[in-house]
Amino acid sequence: MKITGKTKVVGIFGDPVTHSLSPAMHNAAFEALGLDYVYVPFHVKLDNNADLKKAVEGIRAMNIRGVNVTIPHKEKVIKLLDDMHDSAKDIGAVNTIVNDNGRLIGYNTDGDGYISGLKEDLKAHGIKDFSLRNKKAVIIGAGGSARAILVCLIFEVESVIIANRDVKRARKLINALAEKKAMHEMRRTLWEIISENADAVSLKDISSHLQDADILINTTPVGMMGIGSLDIDLGKLPDRAVVSDIVYTPLETDLLSRARLRGLKTVSGLGMLVHQGAAAFKLWTGVKPDVKIMRDAALEALGEKKGQ
Ligand SMILES: NC(=O)c1ccc[n+]([C@@H]2O[C@H](COP(=O)([O-])OP(=O)(O)OC[C@H]3O[C@@H](n4cnc5c(N)ncnc54)[C@H](OP(=O)(O)O)[C@@H]3O)[C@@H](O)[C@H]2O)c1
CATH class of the missing domain: 3.40.50.720 (NAD(P)-binding Rossmann-like Domain)
Structure with missing residues (x-):
């Protein structure tokens, strides 16, 4: 993966985040499609939500294309966003944020x-x-x-x-x-x-x-x-x-x-992980990823790939 001045950034906000398989899944799919994106983990601590607020402001300030949101921020992040898609409104939680020219929209791709x-x-x-x-x-x-x-x-x-x-x-x-x-x-x-x-x-x-x-x-x-x-x-x-x-x-x-x-x-549970990720990928890039590549990358990160 070659990172240049034009590379678009996406990632995940969570606490903890070190165990996440999402960086491996998404970066493998970007590479396979030749998309100039990189997916990085952001350790956003729970604290008193001050860090979450700053991290969300950082999406706009640093022109990050979007992030996944995981435990413990899925519900608390709602009030920091500009709009919510019906998927997130119904569920009452956000697992994906899309930065649409500075407007942050919350989605939920889990279900x-x-x-x-x-x-x-x-x-x-x-x-x-x-x-x-x-x-x-x-x-x-x-x-x-x-x-x-x-x-x-x-x-x-x-x-x-x-x-x-x-x-x-x-x-x-x-x-x-x-x-x-x-x-x-x-x-x-x-x-x-x-x-x-x-x-x-x-x-x-x-x-x-x-x-x-x-x-x-x-x-x-x-x-x-x-x-x-x-x-x-x-x-x-x-x-x-x-x-x-x-x-x-x-x-x-x-x-x-x-x-x-x-x-x-x-x-x-691997299929859910892969498909909620694939749906977020499509929201950020407009392109459908190869779910087999994402699944294989997740299995490899888990140390469970058996050469299939
Ligand atoms: N595959 C995926 O993509 C994916 C996506 C999201 C989450 N997950 C996994 O799903 C799990 C749950 O996540 P969540 O966000 O829904 O958690 P959550 O909001 O904390 O809910 C946990 C639920 O588990 C129950 N529970 C906890 N310990 C229990 C026990 N010892 N015996 C019986 N019930 C127990 C709780 O029951 P009480 O209400 O009685 O406490 C509660 O209903 C986590 O392991 C997470 O990693 C997987």
Whole structure:
């Protein structure tokens, strides 16, 4: 990669940020397309948000084309931006900022990235055109990523159960979205759809919701290296069920390993990471990246590339 005076800069704001796979993914895709861009990590500390404010001002001051935003800034950054795309308004969090001649616009590509990653991975499992229509989903967790996935999933599936350790937080998530009344192109409001089709349960009561689930999605950090494993009886799921985890370190969590041994189709968190990144890449450059190149670069950075 040759950096010149004309090179455009993009990057990621996070705390911590050293573990991020995004620099490897994006720089590989820029190089493959011969685009004069560079993607750099910016460690923006949580502090009292003073650093975040200065960092956002720096996007304008230094003519940075855009950034990804990750933990813990996704929600706090909203009030520092000039405008929000519907994707970020609905989710209530920003994971991508585009600098449009000094106007900073917030987007959220996490939910759509999840769905694209899921469909791509299921294609690799031999399911060509996986559709979420008429499917029943169970989401474990009620944090930021559950919210992003719920907002995008709800327009396609028949129903969603949110199972969370703290059931009040799951109810709060549904109610907060239900109050948004954001318009969708199908002319039904997000409010109507969430109110009708989403429900909250306690994680300890998840079993009774598994027998007719088509897809089970873990959005908690449980299963990450050193964060234990989920105590869920996968024997209750029907044989057709897909089990998906948004954790990608390890690529095969304990949940996915148990699901695979039960003969179920499994999807790791890597597809979501790659596709939310690919969507941000397109917003900054106007060009669609090669997702295979991004995936391979992420795998290589994880030390898991096996020459495929
Ligand atoms: N693949 C990707 O591209 C991608 C994208 C975004 C995030 N992620 C990963 O997704 C995970 C969650 O991120 P987030 O931003 O949604 O986090 P978050 O907002 O902090 O939410 C965490 C959720 O996990 C639950 N949880 C935490 N520890 C638990 C435990 N021991 N047992 C049961 N539930 C537990 C919390 O339940 P309570 O409400 O009861 O505390 C909460 O619902 C992280 O590991 C992150 O790295 C992956």
